[in-house]
Structure formats: structure tokens, C-alpha cells
Amino acid sequence: MRPLRIALAQGALLADGLAALAAAGCAVGDAGVEGRRLLVRAGDVEIVRARPSDIATYVARGAADLGIVGKDVLMESGAQVLELVDLGFGACRFVVAAPRDALARALDDYRHLGSLEVATKYPNVAERHFRARGIAVEIIKVAGSTELAPQVGLSDWIVDLVATGGTLAANDLAIVEEIAPSTARLIANPAAYHTRRSEIAPLVEKLAAWAAARTVAAR
Amino acid sequence: MNTDIGQEARAALAPPRGFRDILPTEARELRAIERTLSEVFASYGYLPLDPPLLERGDAAGLVDPARLISFLDRDGTRVALRPDLTTAVARLVAQRYANAEGALRLSYFAPVFREEPAMLGAEREYDQAGVELVGPVGPLADAEALALLAESLACAGLHDQTVEVGHVGIMRSVFAGLGEEARARVLREFRDGDHVGAMRAARRFGMSGTALATAERVLRARGTRDLDALDVPGVDELRAVLALAREMFGGDWVVPNLALLPSLPYYTGVVFEALRPDLGFPIAAGGRYDGLLAAYGTARPAVGFAINVPRLHRALFETGWRPRHPRPLVVLEPAAPLATARCAARLRGVGLVVAIGAVAETASLPVVTVAVVDDEHVRGADGRTVGVDELARTLR
Numbered sequence: 218m219r220p221l222r223i224a225l226a227q228g229a230l231l232a233d234g235l236a237a238l239a240a241a242g243c244a245v246g247d248a249g250v251e252g253r254r255l256l257v258r259a260g261d262v263e264i265v266r267a268r269p270s271d272i273a274t275y276v277a278r279g280a281a282d283l284g285i286v287g288k289d290v291l292m293e294s295g296a297q298v299l300e301l302v303d304l305g306f307g308a309c310r311f312v313v314a315a316p317r318d319a320l321a322r323a324l325d326d327y328r329h330l331g332s333l334e335v336a337t338k339y340p341n342v343a344e345r346h347f348r349a350r351g352i353a354v355e356i357i358k359v360a361g362s363t364e365l366a367p368q369v370g371l372s373d374w375i376v377d378l379v380a381t382g383g384t385l386a387a388n389d390l391a392i393v394e395e396i397a398p399s400t401a402r403l404i405a406n407p408a409a410y411h412t413r414r415s416e417i418a419p420l421v422e423k424l425a426a427w428a429a430a431r432t433v434a435a436r
Numbered sequence: 437m438n439t440d441i442g443q444e445a446r447a448a449l450a451p452p453r454g455f456r457d458i459l460p461t462e463a464r465e466l467r468a469i470e471r472t473l474s475e476v477f478a479s480y481g482y483l484p485l486d487p488p489l490l491e492r493g494d495a496a497g498l499v500d501p502a503r504l505i506s507f508l509d510r511d512g513t514r515v516a517l518r519p520d521l522t523t524a525v526a527r528l529v530a531q532r533y534a535n536a537e538g539a540l541r542l543s544y545f546a547p548v549f550r551e552e553p554a555m556l557g558a559e560r561e562y563d564q565a566g567v568e569l570v571g572p573v574g575p576l577a578d579a580e581a582l583a584l585l586a587e588s589l590a591c592a593g594l595h596d597q598t599v600e601v602g603h604v605g606i607m608r609s610v611f612a613g614l615g616e617e618a619r620a621r622v623l624r625e626f627r628d629g630d631h632v633g634a635m636r637a638a639r640r641f642g643m644s645g646t647a648l649a650t651a652e653r654v655l656r657a658r659g660t661r662d663l664d665a666l667d668v669p670g671v672d673e674l675r676a677v678l679a680l681a682r683e684m685f686g687g688d689w690v691v692p693n694l695a696l697l698p699s700l701p702y703y704t705g706v707v708f709e710a711l712r713p714d715l716g717f718p719i720a721a722g723g724r725y726d727g728l729l730a731a732y733g734t735a736r737p738a739v740g741f742a743i744n745v746p747r748l749h750r751a752l753f754e755t756g757w758r759p760r761h762p763r764p765l766v767v768l769e770p771a772a773p774l775a776t777a778r779c780a781a782r783l784r785g786v787g788l789v790v791a792i793g794a795v796a797e798t799a800s801l802p803v804v805t806v807a808v809v810d811d812e813h814v815r816g817a818d819g820r821t822v823g824v825d826e827l828a829r830t831l832r
Contacts, residue, residue, distance in 0.1 A: 218713055279716010297699070299629045303636075402632060411600045411693055412713040414658045 221262045221416050224281035226269035226290070230401050233306040234285040238264075241423035273298060273404070282409035283417065288399040289378050293339045299410050301421050302403040305428045305435075309380040311342055311396035316367045317389050323373045327352075333373045336366030343376035346396045364388040454552065454560030460799035462749075466563065468759035469592055469749060470545050473565045476588045480580065482543035482567050487524035489547075490515045498523050498700055498728075503551045505560060517549035522728070522740060525568045530732030533570075539577075540570040545745075559746070566722070566742035570729070573737045575673060578706045578724060579680035581739045585720055587685045589710055592748060593757045597719065599689055600658075601678060601708040602696030604723070606670040610651050614641050626697045631655065655695050663692040677706060702728050708741070712751055719747045762801050764831055766790045768814070769807040778811040779824070786828040804831060 223243075225234045238245045244260030255266050265281050272286040273296035284298070287307050291300065313335075315323055327333050332353040337343045340356045347354045357372050364384055366372040374393065379385055382392065403424055410417055451457065458466065474484065493506040493514030506516035518524050521544045533540055545565040552560060567584060569577055586599050607626065611619045618641035625634035639648060650668065657663055660678075663671060678690050698707050698721055705724030712719065722741025729736045766788050770776040776792060783790045795803075806814035806827065815821045822830075 277716075297629060300632045303632045406716050407629065408709075408711045408716050408718060409713070411658070411696060411709070412598060412711045414693075418656060418658075 222281045224265040224284040240427045298404040304401040307401040310398045313393040314390040317391040336372035337376035477543040482541040530734035543567045563745035564742045568740035570738040575676040578677045582681040583684035600693040609669045658693040764802040767805045771808040782824045
């Protein structure tokens with residue numbers, strides 16, 4: 218049987234993910250932070266680095282047993298994985314944002330036109346949110362620079378992920394409402410979690426303790 | 437002669453998205469699996485049945501309506517390609533066996549149809565093999581379903597899998613302190629796989645620290661020793677089920693695992709999945725669902741399981757499994773028509789599989805090519821002429 222395989226999201230969460238695993242006793246070292254190899258052996262485990270949105274796919278299909286990925290990715294992908302530990306880092310939130318001072322105009326548009334245009338990289342999260350609120354919207358999927366959409370008339374509103382809100386402010390956008398907060402999660406393939414429990418359970422316990430200690434320290 | 441129809445024309449011949457042709461090599465292996473499973477099901481007294489391909493689209497289904505492949509019939513009623521067999525069996529039992537006493541043991545091997553997220557390369561049609569035991573309750577009935585699943589997979593040729601067994605009733609009792617609505621909410625989060633969200637919700641609904649700790653302990657319980665260390669209602673019953681299941685089918689295949697909570701909401705008692713460490717998906721899943729038939733107006737308890745046949749096939753293939761003892765295909769190079777016809781008949785008469793003339797598709801069968809010499813003799817690739825009976829002897 219291959220070693221336990223853990224998928225880590227490249228980018229903002231990678232350093233914290235590696236730190237968490239190191240604290241939990243995995244000899245990850247600087248496993249592949251540098252270098253081009255995307256699958257590296259680190260002590261008893263294998264570390265895979267991939268795009269955040271692919272982590273959920275890898276784990277859901279059993280190509281990796283465990284993964285560390287933001288709740289935002291899980292909400293958008295709907296991947297069938299087990300969410301075992303809230304690791305606490307990578308905090309951000311999904312928000313609806315609109316051009317500052319344009320809320321009244323948008324609502325007037327909505328009365329006349331019956332639907333709002335919403336640009337987002339997260340069409341599933343956006344659609345679920347507006348459907349639950351009973352607001353008719355047309356979702357415009359963009360691949361990046363969502364903040365630009367209202368300025369150039371691509372959309373009325375946007376749904377985006379924000380950490381500090383700095384980028385929104387710089388583009389004259391204000392938060393209309395918060396959809397959901399997000400932090401990094403330890404996720405598992407359900408079949409792997411059941412059949413390789415003796416390897417996974419100690420890791421889960423240590424990561425939960427690590428996350429809890431950090432939460433206390435942050436208070 | 438150029439018979440290539442061209443790329444565009446060939447693309448137009450492909451079946452609709454998510455459907456595919458199963459060609460002979462694969463079909464032969466699936467038939468072998470079907471034969472074995474049907475025999476094992478029958479050995480436990482299960483009788484085959486064939487519900488229709490189309491069901492009413494508004495029937496109380498188990499599958500998310502968004503995943504139905506449905507359309508309108510000529511009279512305007514909504515119909516759907518059946519998304520699973522358990523619902524179909526529940527419907528037909530309510531309709532045809534409403535007043536039956538005693539146990540109904542029913543089995544099936546049939547395709548089901550579901551809309552899948554296409555990006556994952558999933559198919560919209562696949563075979564399910566399964567059983568439903570309608571009527572009996574208690575550990576003996578639950579154990580029968582477990583043992584039959586284990587024996588089915590073993591006879592099909594799969595080893596090293598475990599059947600992981602949880603119990604929805606135990607999970608419900610752990611959260612009994614919450615109100616009905618709060619508990620339903622927490623259990624739904626667990627079924628969706630969100631342990632973080634479920635525990636957080638339980639805390640928010642006012643569950644005490646000790647109760648939360650018990651819940652954590654129950655969730656972590658996997659294996660007999662963990663189970664024995666638990667003191668929560670329902671554990672004794674689960675233990676009895678597992679003991680009986682081991683008596684019915686020997687071996688070290690059954691593992692209690694209380695974190696197992698399938699995403700389907702209708703289970704009421706034991707729930708189980710057949711898993712392998714190297715396969716990211718369950719090969720089979722089942723459990724006790726005592727409320728489902730009530731939805732059709734006939735409240736009868738039931739337990740059953742469904743094997744995902746393509747996954748079983750894939751798991752078998754990866755272990756190097758091939759259908760047992762395939763008889764070789766004797767390809768007969770013809771001579772004069774009359775001699776060829778007689779020779780082929782003689783060869784088939786002694787139990788050989790014979791095709792006359794070159795074949796385009798051999799379904800990965802071993803092939804033996806021989807040439808007709810006369811009614812009773814053929815010449816092999818080595819140039820030696822042998823009698824029909826001798827050929828049959830060497831190939832058997």
C-alpha cells in the first residue's frame with residue numbers, strides 16, 4: 218500500500234499547511250516549497266501540491282487521502298469529502314459587494330429590470346446565496362479581477378472572497394452582505410478515512426490540538 | 437477502398453453524453469460477475485426481479501431530483517429513468533405484496549441512471565447488483581445482509597476488502613439531548629461529511645461538554661476494541677449483529693465503524709459500506725431503512741445493499757482478476773463449405789467454441805487457429821494434422 222498522501226493547496230495556505238503538519242509530527246521539512254516536483258516523499262507521508270480548487274477533486278476521488286484546503290473551495294466545489302478539523306488559518310469570507318453609493322441605483326435597476334448581474338469566480342456559492350434570498354440574478358463567471366466588473370459595467374454586483382477588504386476599498390466597492398466565513402480545513406477521502414483510520418486518527422488528533430492551541434494563543 | 441467515414445461523421449455516431457457502448461472484452465467480464473453474484477444471491481434464498489426502466493418522476497425517490505434523468509411522457513406526466521433499484525423495489529412491494537406475510541427476499545442486477553457532474557467523467561448509466569430483505573427485523577436479518585455482501589464480493593474474486601458497519605440509531609441516541617429539529621440539523625451535517633460543522637452546530641444548540649466529548653468518542657470508534665469501550669445505547673445490538681454476521685460468513689471482514697454515515701437520509705439502523713484502502717469509493721453500500729416503504733403506504737421494515745458493479749469490476753481488474761477458465765476460441769480456417777460445416781459441428785459437439793473464418797473481435801479470449809482438413813481433422817499452426825477429439829483433449 219502506498220504511504221498516506223496529503224494534498225496541499227499551493228499559494229497562501231501552503232506555508233501554514235506545512236507548519237501545521239510539522240507541528241503534528243510529520244517530517245515534512247520544506248517539502249517541495251522550492252523545486253518543481255509536485256509529489257514528494259516526506260518521512261512517512263507523501264505531499265502533493267496542487268491548485269486549491271483541485272485539492273478537493275484529488276481527495277474526493279481518492280488520489281490523495283487527506284488534504285488541507287479552504288472552506289471556500291469546498292463550498293464552491295461541493296466535493297464529497299469529510300471535513301475533519303478547522304485549522305483556523307487562511308481566514309477570509311465570501312461577500313456580496315457593490316460600488317459604493319450605488320446600492321440605491323442597483324435596487325432601482327432590480328425593480329425595473331427584474332434581475333441583477335453578479336460577476337464572480339464562485340458561481341455555485343453565488344447562485345446558492347441569491348436563490349436562498351429569493352433574489353433573481355444573472356451570474357457572470359469570471360476567472361479573476363472580479364473587482365473590475367462593476368467599474369466597467371460588466372455587472373451590478375460581485376461575489377468575492379475577501380481577507381481584509383483592502384482590494385474592495387481600493388476599487389470603490391463596499392460590502393453589501395457577508396455570505397459565509399472560511400478557514401482552512403483538514404479534509405479526508407471518506408473511504409481512506411475509514412480504512413486507514415489507524416494512520417489518520419493520530420494526525421487528526423494532533424492537528425486539532427495544534428489548531429485549538431493557536432486559537433487560544435490568538436485570544 | 438477507403439471506408440473511413442471521417443472524423444465528424446464518427447463523432448456524430450457517439451452515444452449521448454454519459455452513455456457508452458460496452459464492447460465484448462468488458463461485457464464478457466461483466467457477465468461473469470453477474471453470473472457469480474446471481475448465484476450467491478440465490479444461495480441465500482433471494483429471488484430475482486426486474487422492475488421497469490422508467491418510473492414515475494414524482495415518486496418519493498431517494499435520489500436528489502436534480503440528478504434524475506427525466507422527461508415528459510405523451511400524456512404530460514413526468515417520468516424518469518430509474519435512479520436506483522431500492523425505490524423501485526419499495527414501490528412494487530407496496531403495490532404487489534402489501535398484504536404478504538413473512539419475509540420477501542428480492543435481488544436484482546440492473547442498470548440505473550443518474551445525472552452526474554460531467555466534469556468528473558462519471559457515467560449516467562451503470563449497473564447495480566443488490567438485494568432487499570423486506571419484513572424481518574433484528575440482528576439476524578441485519579447480519580444476513582452483511583454476510584451476503586461479504587460472501588458476494590469474495591465469490592466474485594475480491595479479497596482484502598472490509599465491510600465497515602455503523603449504526604444511525606447510535607448516532608441519533610448520542611445527540612438525543614438536542615431537540616428533534618436541532619438533532620436533524622446536526623445529523624444532516626454529518627451525512628454531508630462536515631464533522632467540523634456538525635460538532636459546531638451541536639455546541640451552538642447547547643449540547644453539554646460531556647455530551648460533546650461522548651460524541652467525539654463515538655465518532656472515533658472503529659474496530660471491536662473501540663466499540664467495547666463505548667457505553668451508549670445500541671452498541672450491544674450492533675455487537676450482536678456483527679457476531680452473527682461472522683458466524684454466517686467466516687473471516688475477518690467486518691469492522692464496526694461509527695463514523696460511517698451515508699449521505700442518504702433514509703437509513704434507520706445499521707449502515708455499511710464495502711471498502712478497500714486503495715479505492716477512493718465504496719464498492720457497495722447498504723443498510724436498514726424501516727421508513728422507506730411507509731412512504732408508499734405500506735410500513736414494512738427492510739434491509740438491503742447495492743453493489744456498484746463498475747467499481748467492483750475495476751477493483752477486480754486492478755487485482756489482476758480475469759474471468760475464470762475462459763474456453764479458447766477456435767478459429768477455423770475454412771476449406772470446402774461442406775467439410776467446413778461438418779468439421780465445425782463436430783468440434784462444437786465435443787465442447788469447443790468455434791468461429792468460422794477470420795474474426796475481427798476476440799474479446800481478449802485465447803485464440804487457437806486451425807485449418808479444416810476434412811470432416812474429422814484439422815491442421816494446427818505447427819502444421820500437424822490432428823483429429824477433432826484430440827484437439828478437444830489438448831484444449832480442455
